[in-house]
Amino acid sequence: DHNGRKGFDAHVGDRGVKLSGGQRQRIAIARVMLKDAPILILDEATSALDSEAEAAIQENLYKLMQGKTVIAIAHRLSTIAAMDRLVVMDKGRIIEEGSHEELVAKGGLYAQLWQRQSGGFLLDDGPAESDAKATEMAAE
Incomplete structure (x- = not known):
């Protein structure tokens, strides 16, 4: 945060208002991974990420999607090509x-x-x- 706190000590503000779009997206994806729900709805799940972060997260998302029903909305087709x-x-x-x-x-x-x-x-x-x-x- 702006006071130099890092990791779990960082203050993210009410509903994450101090986070960037990419940071909010990574937290949302982490929550999806922890929940392990049988149905996933992903709406532009990696749109705010740079290419390197997207590739790393996609690999884990594909593992998470195995055996689940996934509804994914995406304009970046690389996100959905393996479905x-x-x-x-x-x-x-x-x-x-x-x-x-x-x-x-x-x-x-x-x-x-x-x-x-x-x-x-x-x-x-x-x-x-x-x-x-x-x-x-x-x-x-």
Whole structure:
């Protein structure tokens, strides 16, 4: 805290108001791990964490999720890619469902978002044109 207290001695304020978003998120995840509930609802569980902290926590979350029903809301797809079944919603409607591999293979909205988030930020007019360009280049 601002008075130099560390660890369990630190004052976090009423309802954690003195904590950063990432600190609050780590505490919430720790509570989930201690509770060991059969159903987990995770809403943007790692959104306020840096990539290193997210990777470390994800590994433990995956262990925690084994044999449980998990409802996870995420915009960062790496958070949910390892789950058994993904449901993609757009404008309140289910538009795709399947495993990560199945959804990437379908080439729909999930595949487009995955490509953008995993480094595919090249602008193009869609998958069909990209495939045609790749075929053209391979033929040359």
